[in-house]
Amino acid sequence: MESKGDLRAPVSQTPLVVEKPKDTSAIGGMVSIEINEKKVSVPLGTTILEACRQNGITIPTLCHHDDLCVAGVCRVCVVEVEGMRTLQASCAFPITNPLKIKTSSPMVRKARRNIIDLLLSEHYGECYSCFRNGKCELQSLAKEYGVDNYTFGHVTEPKYDVDKSSYSVVRDMSKCVLCKRCVRTCIDLQEVGVLEAIDRGDKTHIGTFLEKPLADVICINCGQCINRCPTGALRANDPSDEIWAAIDDPTKHVVIQTAPSPRAAIGEEFGLGAGHSMTRELNTALKRIGFDKVFDTNFTADLTIIEEGTELIIRLYKALVQKENVALPQFTSCSPGWVKFIEHYYPEYLDNMSSAKSPQQMFGALIKTFYAQKAGVEPKDIVSVAVMPCSAKKFECNRPEMYDSGYKDVDYGLTTRELARMIKEAGINLPEMPKSDFDSPFGEASGAGLIFGATGGVMEAAIRSVVEFVLGKKVEDIFEKANIIPLRGFDGIKYMEIPIGDKVGPVPDLIKHLVPNWDWLKGAVLKIAVAHGTANAKKIMDDIKAGGKFSECHFIEFMACPGGCLGGGGQPIPTTPEIRKKRAEAIYAEDESLELRKSHDNPNVVRIYEEFLTEGPCSHLSHELLHTHYTKRGRYIA
C-alpha cells in the first residue's frame, strides 16, 4: 500500500485499489464475470460499480464521487454477489476473480428502498424550501426508487443550528446524510482536513475541531465541499438579497464584474451542457436585472499580469544583479483559497507571495477610485459586486485590508450558482439573451486574462508577456498560435523550463525605469511550475522546504481548486473531471477566437498606466491600490 501523509483519509475511507494491469491482454488481465446473467469481461481490479457502468447498468450511489476516494458508507450501491452472505457495496469492491453479480434482485431492491427511506427519515427539511431542489442527489434517489412516503417517519425539528459564521461556507447539518464527501474532499482531495465525523451512533455528525464555528477553524473557504455535497447541507453564504436591495435602491450605483469561469459554466444552470461560454449573453442579462455597469474581470487579470510580472522581474533583478536577498520563487496570489492555505500551512513562505492583489480586488479598488472619478459617481454610492466561481472570494472581499479605495473595495462576492438564481428570479432565460459588450472605461480584455480561469492560465498569460518583454519577439514565433500547451491540462503539477538564450530585446517603456537592459538574463533558464488543488500545492511546498527541484523555480502558479477557477467552489453542481474538462475547452476556445490575446497589448491597460497609474507598475500608487499584504495564521488560528 502506498504510504500516505499525515492528513490523508483513514483506511476505513480508502478501499483496496487493485492496480489495473497495463496490458489487459496478458493472462489474468481480464476477468470474466456475470452481471445479471450477462457474461462480460472486465480488466482486473475494476470495481463492480465501474463494471456495471461500463455495461450500461445504472447503480445508484450517494457517498461515491468520481473525484474522491471511496467510503462505502451510504450502502445505496449494494449488489448481490453469488456465494456471499451479505450484499456488497459495488463502489468498494474490486473484481479480482470471476463473480456472478445481481444488481436488481428483490433483496437488493428492498435494501436500497429501506436505506433511502432511512436517510429521508433523518433528513430535515422539505424539498420545496431547499436551494438544492431539483439538483439534490437524495431527492433524485427517492424519486428513482419509488420512496414516496416516509416509511420510517421524518424529522420535523432541526437537529443542529445552521453555522453561518463563515463568509464563504454555510453548514446546515440537519440536512446532512453523513456521506462524508465533504470530509473526504477536505482531507483527501484538498488535504486541509477541517471536517471530520464526531461522536458515534445516532449522535454521529460532521463537525470541526472542538466543534468551533467554521469561521474559527483553518478552513480555506475553497468551497469544494459544497460542490460535492449531495444535499443542501452545505452552501455558500448567499448575498443576493443585499444585492437586490442595492439594485432596488435608486441612490446606489451598482456595478458588477464577471470572471471568466462563471461565464464558461453558468449555462449549465440553464440546461446547457458543460462547455458553453455565455459571456456576452450574460452582459445583457445583467443589465436587464438592473446592474448599472458590467465590467470584465479579465481587465484586471491583464493588469495583474503586468503588476505581478513586473514584481517578478524586480525580484529576479535584485537577486541576480544586485545580489540582494529576495524571496524566490514568487508565488501567484490570485486564488484566495490558496492565500489562506499558505497563511495557515506555510506562513514562513509569505514573503514569496506576489503582493499583487487578485483581479477581483484590483478591480474593486479601481472602481471606487479611477472609475468613480471618470463616471462622476461618489464612491460611497457605488455598490461593487463580483461574480466569481469561488466561495473564497466572499472571504477575500471581507478581509480588513481590502479597503484601499477608502471604502470596502468589493462589496459582495457572488457565486455562479447564486447569480444564475438571480437571473432566473428576474424571469430571464440566459441562453436566449442577445449578446452585448462590456462597459467602458474598462471595455474588452485579452484572452490572457480569460485563461486565468483554467489551471496554468495565469502562468500562460504571464509567459506570453514575459517572453515578448524580454526576448523582444512575438510569442507566436515560439509557441504555435501563442498556445503554451505544456501549461495546459489537468496534471496535478506541471513544470516547464524556458531558456532565454543569447538574444534579448529592448526593455519596454513601461518598465524602463526599473531595469536598464536584459543582458543579465542572457543564458538564463526560466523555471516555472503550476499546481492546482491544495493537495498538489502542498507537494510543491514540501519539496521547496526540502530544497528540491521546485525550490529552484522562479515563478509558481497555485490555485486552490482542482482544475483552477473553473472548478471553483461557487460553480454549478455537480462537478466531475469531465465537466471541468469541457469548461476548460470553452475557455481556451474563447481565448483562441480573440484578436487580443496578450495582457500587455490590452489598450485599456496601456491607457490606465498613461492616465491613472502614471508612475507605472509596482509604483507607489499601484502599491497603494493594487497590492496587498498577508497574515501569518498558522495551523491553529483562524
Added chain:
Amino acid sequence: MEKNNRKGTVLFSKYTRGEGIKKVLSISREDVLFELRESKLKGRGGAGFPTATKWTIVAAAKSDQKYIICNADEGEPGTFKDRVLLLEYPELVFDGMVIAGYTIGATKGIVYLRGEYEYMLKSLEDYLEQMRKDNLLGKNIIGKKGFEFDIEIRLGSGAYVCGEETALIESLEGNRGEARNRPPYPVNTGFMGKPTVVNNVETLASVPHIIAKGGTWFQKHGTDKSTGSKLFSVSGDCGKPGVYELPWGTKISELLKIVGAENTKAVQVGGASGTCIPKSQFERTLAYEDAATGGSIMIFNESRNMLHILKNFMEFFVEESCGQCTPCRIGNTKLLEGVEMIERGEFTFNYVNQLKELGRTMQVASKCGLGQSSPNSFISILENFKDEIFFQNGNGGTHGK
C-alpha cells in the same frame, strides 16, 4: 496473579508456561499449520473462521513485516471469559501469540486490550517482562537462532465497534474506530497495510494446547464441525454464574442444569448481537452449526419482561454503532423507536413487520458485523416471544392493529 484452579478438558487442562513455545520451535512452520488444520480450530470471537486458513494466508504472504494481533476488546454484552484467560491463564494467550508469530513470520504481536480492562495492564506487562527475562520473548527465543518476537499491549478507548477486526486496526493506527471496506481483508492489508492475523484471546489460548498435545487430541473434543471446547460466560438468572469450559455440542438445557438455572424463559446466546432462544428450543446445542456464540450466555427467568430486555439491547446498539453506514446508524434507531412504540401500545403489526424487514436489510447491507448482527435480537425476540410481547403485559395487546 491468582493461580488457576478451574476445571476443564481442553483450555483449563494442564499446561506449563513455555511448553508450546519449546515444542513449536522444534518443528517446522508447515507442521504447525498441519496440526492447526487437524485440530479444526475455529475463531472463538463468534464468526468462526478457520484459524488454520487465516494463518496459512498470512504465512504465505510476502511482506517485510507481518503482525499478530490479539483481540482482547471483549465488548460483547455478557462476555467475560477473555478477562479470566488474561488474568488467570496469561501463559496460554501469550504463548499462543509467540507460536503464531513463529508460524506466520511476524516479529511483533499487539494485544488490543479493552479500555475497561486497564486495571490488569500492570500485571500483564509484568508478566511480559518476566517472559522477556526468561527469553520467551525477545531475540533468539529460547535459543532458536533468528526467531525474534515481542508483544506490546495497547488499550482501547471503550468503543464496542473496535472489537470488529478492521475497526480495531483503524483504532490501533490512531484513527476513528470505524470498520473498513472488505476486501481487502486484514490477512492481506491489515495493520499499517501489512498482512495481519487478528485472533480472539480464546483462539490464541487454544493454540498452545494444540501444539503441546496435538491437533488430533483437540479434535476429539466437541462435535465434528465444532471441535474443542468453549468458554461460556454465563450470567443472568442462575445459581452459579461465571465462566465455564464445556465441550462444543452441549445442549442449552444441560448448561442450564450445570449453572443452576430454574424457571428459565429465555436464553440469549451470543450476547446482544446474538439470538434469543425460547424454552421450546432448549434442546438445541451450543455449536457453530446450531446455536453459535462467542461465549455470552444470558439467562432470563419467567419474571423478566422480554420487551425490556430487547429495549436494553437496542439502546446499546444505537449508542455503539460507529455511525458511518446508513443501515446501522439509522436502522438501529428505528428499531429502538419501534420497541418504544410497542411498549406504549402505539404500533401497527404492519409497521412491526416493516421493521423486521428493515432488520433483514441491516443484516445484509450494513458495512460490518455490528450492523449485520444488531437486528438479530430484535427479530428473534419479536418472533419467539410474540405472545408475551403483543398480547400480555399490557404492551398494546389487542391495541395492536
